[in-house]
Amino acid sequence: MRSIVSPVISMDRVAKNFLSKRALDHVSATIHPGQFVAIIGRSGAGKTTLLRCLARALTVGSGAIHFGDVDLATLAGRALREHRAQVGMIYQQFNLVRRLRVLDNVLVGRLPHQTGWRRWAAVARWFAPAERAIALRCLAHVGMVDRVWQRADTLSGGEQQRVAIARILAQDPRVILADEPVASLDVLNGRMVMDTLRRIASGAGLTVVATLHHVDYARAYADRVLGLRAGALVFNGPPSELSDAMLVDIFGEYPPPLVAAGAAPFSDVAAA
Amino acid sequence: MSLATGALAGLGAGPVPAAPPHASPLRRNLLALLGAAILFAVAARIIELRPLELIRDAGNIGQFLKGYLRPSFANVPEYAWQCVVTVCIALWGTLLAVTVSVPLGLLGARNLAPHPIVYMAARRVMDVLRAVNEFVFALMFVTAVGLGPFAGMLALGLHTGGVLGKLLSETVEAIDPGQLEAVTAVGASRAHAIAFGVVPQVMPNFLSYILLRFESDIRSASVIGMVGGGGIGFYLWDTIRAFNDREAATVILLIVAMVMCVDVVSSRVRRAAI
Numbered sequence: 001m002r003s004i005v006s007p008v009i010s011m012d013r014v015a016k017n018f019l020s021k022r023a024l025d026h027v028s029a030t031i032h033p034g035q036f037v038a039i040i041g042r043s044g045a046g047k048t049t050l051l052r053c054l055a056r057a058l059t060v061g062s063g064a065i066h067f068g069d070v071d072l073a074t075l076a077g078r079a080l081r082e083h084r085a086q087v088g089m090i091y092q093q094f095n096l097v098r099r100l101r102v103l104d105n106v107l108v109g110r111l112p113h114q115t116g117w118r119r120w121a122a123v124a125r126w127f128a129p130a131e132r133a134i135a136l137r138c139l140a141h142v143g144m145v146d147r148v149w150q151r152a153d154t155l156s157g158g159e160q161q162r163v164a165i166a167r168i169l170a171q172d173p174r175v176i177l178a179d180e181p182v183a184s185l186d187v188l189n190g191r192m193v194m195d196t197l198r199r200i201a202s203g204a205g206l207t208v209v210a211t212l213h214h215v216d217y218a219r220a221y222a223d224r225v226l227g228l229r230a231g232a233l234v235f236n237g238p239p240s241e242l243s244d245a246m247l248v249d250i251f252g253e254y255p256p257p258l259v260a261a262g263a264a265p266f267s268d269v270a271a272a
Numbered sequence: 273m274s275l276a277t278g279a280l281a282g283l284g285a286g287p288v289p290a291a292p293p294h295a296s297p298l299r300r301n302l303l304a305l306l307g308a309a310i311l312f313a314v315a316a317r318i319i320e321l322r323p324l325e326l327i328r329d330a331g332n333i334g335q336f337l338k339g340y341l342r343p344s345f346a347n348v349p350e351y352a353w354q355c356v357v358t359v360c361i362a363l364w365g366t367l368l369a370v371t372v373s374v375p376l377g378l379l380g381a382r383n384l385a386p387h388p389i390v391y392m393a394a395r396r397v398m399d400v401l402r403a404v405n406e407f408v409f410a411l412m413f414v415t416a417v418g419l420g421p422f423a424g425m426l427a428l429g430l431h432t433g434g435v436l437g438k439l440l441s442e443t444v445e446a447i448d449p450g451q452l453e454a455v456t457a458v459g460a461s462r463a464h465a466i467a468f469g470v471v472p473q474v475m476p477n478f479l480s481y482i483l484l485r486f487e488s489d490i491r492s493a494s495v496i497g498m499v500g501g502g503g504i505g506f507y508l509w510d511t512i513r514a515f516n517d518r519e520a521a522t523v524i525l526l527i528v529a530m531v532m533c534v535d536v537v538s539s540r541v542r543r544a545a546i
Contacts, residue, residue, distance in 0.1 A: 055457060057453070057457070081459045081460070081461065082459060083459070084456070084457055084458065084459035085458060085459030086459075087457070088458070089454065089457040089458075091450060091454065093450055095450040095451055095453065095454035096451070096454070097451045097454075097455065097468055097469065097472050097473075098448075098451065098472075098473075099472040099473065099475075099476075100468070100472050104468075108454070108455055108458055108460070108468050109458055111455070111458055111459070111460040111461075111464045111468070112458055112459035112460060119461070119463075119464075120463075122464060122467075123463050123464060123467045124467070125467065125468075164454075167454075167458070168458075171458050171459075
């Protein structure tokens with residue numbers, strides 16, 4: 001595709017087993033800067049495993065993942081922390097620190113940016129006014145600035161996910177990895193979260209990789225779709241090439257055609 | 273089977289399917305009950321359990337207690353002061369315990385320990401601290417720092433440090449791993465990950481354990497004077513051993529009052545803090 005730009009992530013025959021069960025079966029793909037990539041597949045197809053390998057929360061069994069020029073397998077200690085600072089994670093269960101206030105949760109994203117004595121001040125949850133200003137701006141971007149003093153566990157699911165997005169905005173990563181970002185949300189909140197991610201990706205030129213189990217979301221938001229079946233990459237292309245036959249290939253005998261072919265996804269929601 | 277109405281009517285008719293084989297727990301439970309009965313019977317013989325004598329000679333206790341009915345008020349100021357000393361021993365003992373327990377508890381939690389060997393070492397240190405009674409520690413420290421409250425405070429602090437460390441490590445192991453993972457995933461250092469991913473999750477429980485152990489330390493501090501650890505315990509030991517019943521009664525009353533006051537205060541603190 002954009003072969004002039006060097007890929008931000010390249011996977012080379014990535015394989016991973018859990019005990020004897022094959023989770024990833026020699027997956028090779030490259031992801032270019034600024035792309036919005038959806039990983040689709042059935043539960044257990046290896047979507048989350050692949051994402052966790054990209055985040056270096058897991059190490060690959062064989063093959064290699066390069067992040068820029070860096071081989072993820074070589075990372076340890078400080079270099080690993082610096083890599084993680086470049087990668088923002090969004091989780092299905094949001095994973096906010098539930099007993100902390102919204103502001104403190106967003107300031108978590110600023111932790112890797114603290115240097116010198118401020119690193120130690122941050123252990124006591126003290127941040128410079130400029131850092132708090134950044135956090136507030138991130139909250140304003142997701143429309144949550146009026147909840148800044150509320151405890152995270154008092155928010156609804158959609159609100160928590162928006163705070164989680166503010167947290168990675170504050171983190172200022174190069175890549176966002178989102179693990180089923182909308183699976184725990186209703187359709188409206190899910191769209192709001194996906195719209196925000198999309199806006200970040202195109203506005204700030206960030207790369208987004210999201211696992212999704214709804215084809216509709218992938219069709220509506222992704223520049224490129226990776227289809228996994230039983231750990232193997234069976235589709236790699238733009239969403240327009242996702243034919244019904246292709247969906248059967250990815251999802252098996254029962255593709256979920258929630259939206260008739262040709263219809264705009266979420267047209268029912270847009271009307272509401 | 274044909275009696276089924278409502279939703280049950282929709283179920284398929286025909287023979288009831290056989291459940292998978294499953295061992296009956298009755299036999300096992302009876303065996304366990306028998307085993308426990310034997311264990312307790314043997315233990316009763318060993319400790320010379322004779323309930324009949326307790327009933328027959330209960331009058332002797334009354335005789336003994338009669339001396340306690342008229343407490344003496346001659347030395348109340350001194351006893352009251354020693355109660356203050358006792359509370360102070362417990363305060364500093366608990367503070368020392370918290371200081372000891374935080375590093376041990378964090379290193380002794382499986383999900384935070386940097387290495388299995390560190391985890392094992394921290395666990396064993398906590399085991400030793402818990403296994404050695406505070407009285408034994410007190411006897412040890414008396415040889416180092418002499419008789420007095422300082423030795424008692426050190427003894428309480430070490431023993432309670434082991435207990436609190438164990439409780440903390442178990443609380444840390446029960447945290448929601450997702451919250452910690454999210455903090456780690458932003459590239460936070462270990463200290464940051466603990467401050468943001470662990471501390472908020474364990475703080476309410478840990479505070480509650482600290483207060484609970486403080487109340488328990490008050491009771492321990494009130495007797496640690498028996499072995500030279502300072503506080504009201506010395507007078508408790510001295511008056512009882514000298515059959516000075518009226519003085520002993522005063523001391524016991526003061527200890528009871530002190531424990532009740534501390535429990536009231538600490539339950540207030542608990543409600544305010546948690």
